[in-house]
Amino acid sequence: MSNRSKAPFLIGLELIPDATTNDQYPFNLAAIRSLKLRITQPVTFFVGENGTGKSTVIEALAELCGFPASGGGRNEFGGSHGPEREAALTTALRPAFKKRPRDGYFFRAEFQSHFASLLDDRRKDPDFNGDPYARYGGRSLHTRSHGEAFLSVFQERIGDGLYLFDEPESALSPQRQLTLLAHMSQLVAAGRSQFIVATHSPILLTFPDAEILTFDGETIHRIELEETTHYQITKGILDSPERYWKHLRSAEEG
Numbered sequence: 001m002s003n004r005s006k007a008p009f010l011i012g013l014e015l016i017p018d019a020t021t022n023d024q025y026p027f028n029l030a031a032i033r034s035l036k037l038r039i040t041q042p043v044t045f046f047v048g049e050n051g052t053g054k055s056t057v058i059e060a061l062a063e064l065c066g067f068p069a070s071g072g073g074r075n076e077f078g079g080s081h082g083p084e085r086e087a088a089l090t091t092a093l094r095p096a097f098k099k100r101p102r103d104g105y106f107f108r109a110e111f112q113s114h115f116a117s118l119l120d121d122r123r124k125d126p127d128f129n130g131d132p133y134a135r136y137g138g139r140s141l142h143t144r145s146h147g148e149a150f151l152s153v154f155q156e157r158i159g160d161g162l163y164l165f166d167e168p169e170s171a172l173s174p175q176r177q178l179t180l181l182a183h184m185s186q187l188v189a190a191g192r193s194q195f196i197v198a199t200h201s202p203i204l205l206t207f208p209d210a211e212i213l214t215f216d217g218e219t220i221h222r223i224e225l226e227e228t229t230h231y232q233i234t235k236g237i238l239d240s241p242e243r244y245w246k247h248l249r250s251a252e253e254g
Contacts, residue, residue: 006040009162009194012096013037013061019092026056026088030218035093037220039196041211042188046198047228048215054198055166057215060089061196062106062164071108071115071166073157101194103161107153109170116141116149146171154180160192169201177203202230 014036026032032053046054059069066074069087108115120140122132133139137152144152150171169177181204187193197204205212205225214223225231237244 007042007044007098007194008191009097009099009101010061010065010095010196011039011098013039013057014094014096016092016094026053027092029053031215031220032056032089034219037213039211041209042191042193043184043195043207043210044197045205045207045210045212046196046215047200047205047212047223047230049229052215054215056087056089057093058164058166058196058198059106059108060087060093061095062108063087063090064093064095065101065104065106065162065164067104067106067164069106069108070111071106072118073103073105076115076118101160101162103159104163105153105157105161106164107166107168109150109167112150112153113142147173147176151176151179155183158183158193159187160190162194163196165195165197165199167199168197169199169204174203177201180204181207200230202228202234205230 015032015034020027029052031048035057046058048054062071063069068076069090119132119136120142122128123140131138135157137144137156141149141152150168154168168180172180184193184195184207188195199205202225205228212223212225212228213220214228216229
């Protein structure tokens with residue numbers, strides 16, 4: 001990898017020493033209590049089982065970058081378009097930047113409908129100047145299917161800058177996931193974009209030279225694509241569905 005392909009903006013994230021002494025979630029998670037990340041590539045994936053802290057870390061990182069915890073860009077910071085007002089980890093983490101990006105966006109799949117409604121509210125607001133849909137395909141995201149709305153945000157809103165995605169694959173077909181990867185690849189090749197993505201998709205994890213960090217275990221550590229449970233389970237059931245179904249049925253009967 002050349003220097004041009006290294007992470008252009010965020011290069012590290014760590015838990016501030018003595019930031020918390022409680023044992024409540026998420027500080028009761030071993031991966032969080034020992035959190036210290038060195039980010040080297042323009043594309044970094046967070047993987048792990050549900051409840052391991054991936055989304056919690058990425059939403060805190062979003063706030064540290066000036067994005068709202070419920071999703072959106074800097075123009076939406078402090079907005080009321082989602083149930084999340086602040087991230088639990090924000091004050092406990094310290095980011096390290098090579099340089100600060102001029103633009104960015106936090107895509108949070110579970111609250112994306114709230115964000116679409118925020119744009120609609122701005123359209124109705126006589127005091128809002130400009131077109132709220134200008135950077136999102138020119139019309140309400142609610143006029144599209146769930147997957148089309150997701151893809152419109154990725155293709156229209158994402159460009160140069162730092163972009164955080166939380167489960168972007170949730171409404172995308174496999175083909176549309178490839179479309180997202182192609183768009184990310186084009187942006188990364190220009191050297192002015194960085195992506196940090198929490199995902200369960202083995203398709204997204206195939207991004208060339210991406211760094212995959214697993215939250216499973218006592219510490220967050222680097223892992224290869226073939227070592228992820230996402231890859232192993234998907235490949236296993238596609239290669240031998242009868243073997244998996246034999247196990248599933250026996251477990252159900254037991």
